Amino acid sequence: MKKLFVIFLSLFIVLATFLSGCTGTGESGEKVIKVGVLTDLSGDLSTDGRQINNILKIAKDNVEQYLKEKGLNYKVELYVEDTQTNPSLCLQKVQNLKAQGCNLIIGPLSSSEVKNIKNFVMSNKLVIISPSSTAIPQLLGFASPEDKKYIFRIVPNDNFQGKAIAGELKDMGIKNVVVLYRDDAWGQGLESAAVTNMKNLGINVIAEIKYPSQPTPSDWSPYIQKLLDYTKGKDAKDTGILAIGFGELATLMSQIPDNSPLLNYKWFGSDGFAMNENILKVAKAKGEKVGFYSTVFYGKSKEAEKIVEEYRKRGYGEEVGQYALCAYDAFMLGVISYAEMLKEKGSYDPDLLSKLIKENAVKYSNGDFGFKPVTGYIEFNEWNDRATGDYGIYAITKDGWKLVGIWHYKDGKIEWL
Template sequence: MTLRNCVIALIVLGLMLPLAAAEEIKIGVMVDLSGPLTTYGNDIKNTLQIAKEDINNYFKEKGMDYTVEFYVEDTKVDPNVALQKIQSLNSKGIKLVIGPMRSGEVANIKDYVTSNKIIIVSPSSTALPTIIGFAKPEDKKFIFRFVGTDDLQSKAIASELRDAGVKGVVITYIGNAWGKGLYEEIKPQLEELGIEVAKVVEYPDQVPADFSPYITSLEEGVKALADKYGYDKVAVVTFSYEEVYTMLAQVPDESPLLGVVWFGCDGNALSDKTVNVKDKVTKVGTFSTLFESRGPAYDDLAVKYKEAGYGDSPYQYAMNAYDAAWVLALAYAEVVKEKGQYDPDAMAEKMPVVTEKYSNGDYGVEPVSGKIVLNEWNDRASGDYAIYYVNKEGKWETAGIWKFATQSVDWQHKPVWPEAPAKKSESTPGFEIVAGMLGIALAIGLRRRL
């Protein structure tokens, strides 16, 4: 065979061989698809389909031999199921995960994640690190969260109360790590602002059917504060999920609790259950904070989301997950480029660096959830909070935005206090006794006359 023929044969053989397949970056997704947070879980799942297309197009345009694939698992936001799912993903060689959603799940899988060096990015877990079992930042090396944690939310709520002119509050919270953590975080902030905390009422994590004893305790606190400051300077603060509306339904119509404004949080904001207590909730407003931060790429994502038939726009948690997918994929590619292969320790160190670069637009793409600043715990320490309330028509409406940059609220509708409960008329001391004696005397007189 001549040299020319050999060259032709090699060219033909090369053309016949399949091109090397791009490396698949496997990312697990642990969300709720059949439990109490199904709305948000499905939203994350749908939005990540858009992320997959966007990231894969980016790699193709940049000539990078990678593709992203998501492996979705339903945790039902059950901590025990979450542990089973992370073990299953790990057995498949998946070392990058978006989720899980709730702080209790993160707490239950943290030891397994750390010992197996799995990188997880939760889009919605907000409890403080110490509340869910982390003693120091190094313990949380492989665990990231792209949502504002409760120390940030508590600042927003404290700002609300200050701006509204509140002088005293009663606080009720669900007795789990999340509820207790929010209370413990906001208490010193309120003290610093000179806002008195008169009563703190914890109710069980296994939500009670009868809230009457807790309502009675809250009423006592409100009455004491109202006597001191007036009803228009008193508020109820609730760190609850949607069960707060069950509690509100059981509040008596003449209760002092309906004479003050209620302030909630992300656990109950935008709940559909307000329809069951419309008359009461429109009185007290339930001004509730919800992490809501949008970046330069949000509008483009919203268009794609609507075109895909998922709805008008994604929820915040889905936006956080979208950004998490980008950071995981970009960080993975950089680690492999630098190390020649994947290294979990290098990945943990690379994540904050890539997060900052991604937030700054250094890769030619920009975040949908706004600038992401991570603190020493690998938790998000930036972002705004929307404040929602239930208007007179019984609909959720934006009351304002707490701005992270200014640490203050831009109000559209400041809280308006309901009419204070009417004071019961007080009889002259001893009047009933005197009236009774006069009645007896009159009866005796009449008998004698008869």
């Protein structure tokens, strides 16, 4: 009888721990909120991923100070996993986070990763907030908003970016374009959105060339030859090359000969490549020559200036990309909502947390918590994606990556800086 009692007591303790969600007890007696982080520390998006890893340390300190001021006795712990932007590895990593008791997760970075973990996330009722996944929901396998109720993205989807890219090319006098794109959910979706919008603006799409995403090419010579074939005889004044990919495009640029006719054309990129450090290391002169005008969601407030200053003061680096700022807002919004959920319910409730995140996005934007988002006003649409957004245009100059223009979603016009 005594053995049975011990067994039932053990089962009760395990069940109670499970129901409590991402919470435990710290050394000082405070409750611990465990936050998982799926980022890229060593893959094609490692420039963004390392910045995200650093800025979340600042967010952790700031949100703990906020909770303390509100009399909420919570300590926050970060559980960081390097996914290398690999969808299969990402699934392993999210399973690791779940096993460690994390039900709130910031990340992952790419849409292919979101697509590969969505079934696990939804069946286990985890709540994730991606700072940078932008593929159109249907291309990720979501048939309805209900299918995506626990998956938030704090950036707009690529329907917006497709318009920004088309507007940028039109404004720069491009009449013909060859498109090279990464063959995954994100690349396919953005390529389709960009091509549709370019055609609507009267831009002639000469060819659409796809390349594999897993693994990406090590030898780019077949693709370089295709680009040469399709641009042959085209006027460099009104012909451009749109390359939709991640850090692997730096290798592509490094393999293009210095005297190649391809370097006579303007090149365009996207959010997967904007501000990438690798091209500055391996092919800055070529990038400077072709511009590599790249669009990325753009939203910065006065609050961002304080965070960037703190980032530099801590010695994390000089540059803070847009997606790192998005991760900061995702974390603050997620943890504040999580603490409110625990206060109201006492344990993890994914439906309540999802509801609070949507409601608190507006409160956060209005300054109801005593501070505002670093990325500007946040509101989620029915798919739990950011509802609106401008796009910055970054180009490679003699001084490195620089913001050279902003595409405004309200009127579709570009403000060149």
